[in-house]
Amino acid sequence: MRATVLYAAGDVRVEDRPDPTVQAPTDAVVxxxxxxxxxxxxxxxxxxxxxxxxxxxxxxxxxxVEEVGADVTTVQRGDVVIAPFAWFDNTCExxxxxLTTSCLHGGFFSGTQAEAVRVPQADGTLVKAPVGExxxxxxxxxxxxxxxxTGHHAAVxxxxxxxxxxxxxxxxxxxxxxxxxxxxxxxxxxxxMGRHVARTDLxxxxxxxxxxxxxxxxxxxxxxxxxxxxxxxxxLECVGHLPAYEQAVGTVRAGGVISRVGVxxxxxxxxxxxxxxxxxxxxxxxxxxxxxxxxxLLPDVLEGRIEPGRVFDRTVGLDETPEAYRAMDQREAxxxxxxx
Amino acid sequence: MRATVLYAAGDVRVEDRPDPTVQAPTDAVVxxxxxxxxxxxxxxxxxxxxxxxxxxxxxxxxxxVEEVGADVTTVQRGDVVIAPFAWFDNTCExxxxxLTTSCLHGGFFSGTQAEAVRVPQADGTLVKAPVGExxxxxxxxxxxxxxxxTGHHAAVxxxxxxxxxxxxxxxxxxxxxxxxxxxxxxxxxxxxMGRHVARTDLxxxxxxxxxxxxxxxxxxxxxxxxxxxxxxxxxLECVGHLPAYEQAVGTVRAGGVISRVGVxxxxxxxxxxxxxxxxxxxxxxxxxxxxxxxxxLLPDVLEGRIEPGRVFDRTVGLDETPEAYRAMDQREAxxxxxxx
Numbered sequence: 001m002r003a004t005v006l007y008a009a010g011d012v013r014v015e016d017r018p019d020p021t022v023q024a025p026t027d028a029v030v031x032x033x034x035x036x037x038x039x040x041x042x043x044x045x046x047x048x049x050x051x052x053x054x055x056x057x058x059x060x061x062x063x064x065v066e067e068v069g070a071d072v073t074t075v076q077r078g079d080v081v082i083a084p085f086a087w088f089d090n091t092c093e094x095x096x097x098x099l100t101t102s103c104l105h106g107g108f109f110s111g112t113q114a115e116a117v118r119v120p121q122a123d124g125t126l127v128k129a130p131v132g133e134x135x136x137x138x139x140x141x142x143x144x145x146x147x148x149x150t151g152h153h154a155a156v157x158x159x160x161x162x163x164x165x166x167x168x169x170x171x172x173x174x175x176x177x178x179x180x181x182x183x184x185x186x187x188x189x190x191x192x193m194g195r196h197v198a199r200t201d202l203x204x205x206x207x208x209x210x211x212x213x214x215x216x217x218x219x220x221x222x223x224x225x226x227x228x229x230x231x232x233x234x235x236l237e238c239v240g241h242l243p244a245y246e247q248a249v250g251t252v253r254a255g256g257v258i259s260r261v262g263v264x265x266x267x268x269x270x271x272x273x274x275x276x277x278x279x280x281x282x283x284x285x286x287x288x289x290x291x292x293x294x295x296x297l298l299p300d301v302l303e304g305r306i307e308p309g310r311v312f313d314r315t316v317g318l319d320e321t322p323e324a325y326r327a328m329d330q331r332e333a334x335x336x337x338x339x340x
Numbered sequence: 341m342r343a344t345v346l347y348a349a350g351d352v353r354v355e356d357r358p359d360p361t362v363q364a365p366t367d368a369v370v371x372x373x374x375x376x377x378x379x380x381x382x383x384x385x386x387x388x389x390x391x392x393x394x395x396x397x398x399x400x401x402x403x404x405v406e407e408v409g410a411d412v413t414t415v416q417r418g419d420v421v422i423a424p425f426a427w428f429d430n431t432c433e434x435x436x437x438x439l440t441t442s443c444l445h446g447g448f449f450s451g452t453q454a455e456a457v458r459v460p461q462a463d464g465t466l467v468k469a470p471v472g473e474x475x476x477x478x479x480x481x482x483x484x485x486x487x488x489x490t491g492h493h494a495a496v497x498x499x500x501x502x503x504x505x506x507x508x509x510x511x512x513x514x515x516x517x518x519x520x521x522x523x524x525x526x527x528x529x530x531x532x533m534g535r536h537v538a539r540t541d542l543x544x545x546x547x548x549x550x551x552x553x554x555x556x557x558x559x560x561x562x563x564x565x566x567x568x569x570x571x572x573x574x575x576l577e578c579v580g581h582l583p584a585y586e587q588a589v590g591t592v593r594a595g596g597v598i599s600r601v602g603v604x605x606x607x608x609x610x611x612x613x614x615x616x617x618x619x620x621x622x623x624x625x626x627x628x629x630x631x632x633x634x635x636x637l638l639p640d641v642l643e644g645r646i647e648p649g650r651v652f653d654r655t656v657g658l659d660e661t662p663e664a665y666r667a668m669d670q671r672e673a674x675x676x677x678x679x680x
Contacts, residue, residue, distance in 0.1 A: 270607050
């Protein structure tokens with residue numbers, strides 16, 4: 001099959017790789033119908049050291065089940081399925097608590113920008129979608145693989161509700177869908193920090209009440225101005241770079257919560273008296289590939305109450321994924337859909 | 341009056357300072373009946389650069405009101421009162437939410453290891469205790485000034501309840517009272533990390549089910565052993581040094597909460613994928629001088645259901661506070677009561 005492989009920063013290739021097969025009785029093989037490029041794919045695209053064998057890329061997909069192992073009972077050949085960006089058995093103690101990213105028998109996908117993918121723990125991981133493989137809902141369903149559930153995770157872990165004001169940092173797909181998620185959970189003031197007008201305009205349609213284009217101290221000052229000098233009860237950090245973290249610290253209200261869902265590109269950050277401790281600020285978040293979110297959000301997508309697929313503004317074939325990376329990196333595209 | 345002043349690391353003196361007076365109509369002057377030395381006082385005792393005028397020390401006290409400003413209505417001359425280690429108006433938007441340490445008109449005490457103290461925002465800050473100034477309950481009441489409410493804050497912000505396992509890091513007074521608070525909130529497994537047997541023995545009496553004397557990686561391994569390799573749902577970090585933070589990261593269960601109440605002696609710390617993010621660990625905590633805690637815990641102290649004053653294992657007169665610092669620093673005393 002054809003698959004997308006990153007060999008070094010900036011060096012994306014599409015090449016032949018062995019077809020995936022059922023290796024364990026709990027596996028499924030899924031033919032990818034839609035995949036996409038994620039903001040987090042841009043991190044290795046910027047920084048990965050050269051690698052002889054490369055790294056297969058992508059962790060989001062909607063597909064059709066091609067083959068299942070002997071123990072798989074919840075999906076069968078021909079089903080249209082969604083998977084979050086992690087696999088899990090959905091039965092271990094962490095899965096039962098809803099924290100499927102910490103499954104004792106789980107892991108994270110890498111290699112879905114391809115014609116097919118092996119899905120371990122298929123019963124736990126795959127969620128059947130009652131649509132055909134030509135459904136107009138596929139882009140929105142694909143956001144349940146990562147960007148919508150990740151934005152939702154930020155809002156949920158931050159405790160967003162009707163009483164909380166919200167700052168969303170980042171106007172990538174996750175940031176925009178964090179706006180959507182915060183709105184869906186009842187937030188009335190949602191400040192979106194981002195400087196790409198086409199994106200922040202979409203953010204306004206998703207529910208942002210204010211947009212702050214400035215960054216750094218200037219951006220923080222604007223958010224404080226919008227909130228009577230206090231900052232917002234919650235800050236959803238959807239970028240992953242240290243300056244975004246610092247913006248979060250600057251814009252959060254005393255006693256408030258910063259939830260991070262952008263994969264941190266740093267290990268250490270300020271957490272001392274002046275940044276978090278003195279004002280009783282809580283730092284939370286992490287990978288949001290929790291299966292219960294898909295089950296919670298799927299009806300809203302199927303019934304058209306939300307249309308998160310609007311974050312896709314370009315579609316390419318599988319052989320064009322290098323161009324998809326380039327366009328997203330250059331901010332020419334917000335999020336690129338890949339049709340293998 | 342006599343007051344305790346720190347002039348440099350290790351240089352504690354007791355000397356004459358001007359008597360405090362009512363300066364604003366919302367002030368009270370309180371004669372200190374009991375004060376004490378805090379583990380957090382040892383931080384400047386270790387590291388404060390030399391200072392010409394010195395810094396008056398102490399932030400915990402029980403006292404008797406001597407004089408009140410014209411606007412003070414809730415306490416009067418002769419009342420026995422407790423104050424947390426911060427002052428606040430108890431009417432601003434943060435106070436109304438219970439976050440009195442972020443009061444818009446508040447601050448932190450410094451100078452209660454003295455014969456008297458000026459209390460700004462007396463109506464908001466002072467809580468009347470229905471006891472005489474010779475009550476045997478004074479030591480326990482004094483813990484409502486800091487160490488008990490701080491331990492309670494750790495347990496509350498971490499979300500301790502009957503379903504959560506708990507690790508408490510630190511066998512100082514705050515750590516031991518965090519054990520008491522966790523027990524009071526229903527926790528069934530409470531692992532106390534500390535290596536001073538007299539202290540950890542008291543911790544067992546307060547509710548610790550396990551004691552781990554080892555530190556660092558060895559200590560983490562022991563906690564994991566006690567918890568089926570998972571760590572505990574909550575970790576209450578009651579020290580403030582970076583190695584204690586690292587122990588917290590090592591002992592917290594995926595999806596769990598670290599609450600810090602030891603004043604951080606560092607500004608940056610690991611918060612990236614491997615420490616907090618990847619496992620969806622939440623970091624919370626901060627100063628715990630929240631008035632609602634005093635109101636919640638006071639009945640338990642008055643009715644003898646808890647006896648937090650047992651953390652005091654030595655009493656000195658005001659002129660002996662330098663010796664109190666030395667004894668606590670040398671771990672000869674757990675917590676020293678000061679009787680001016």
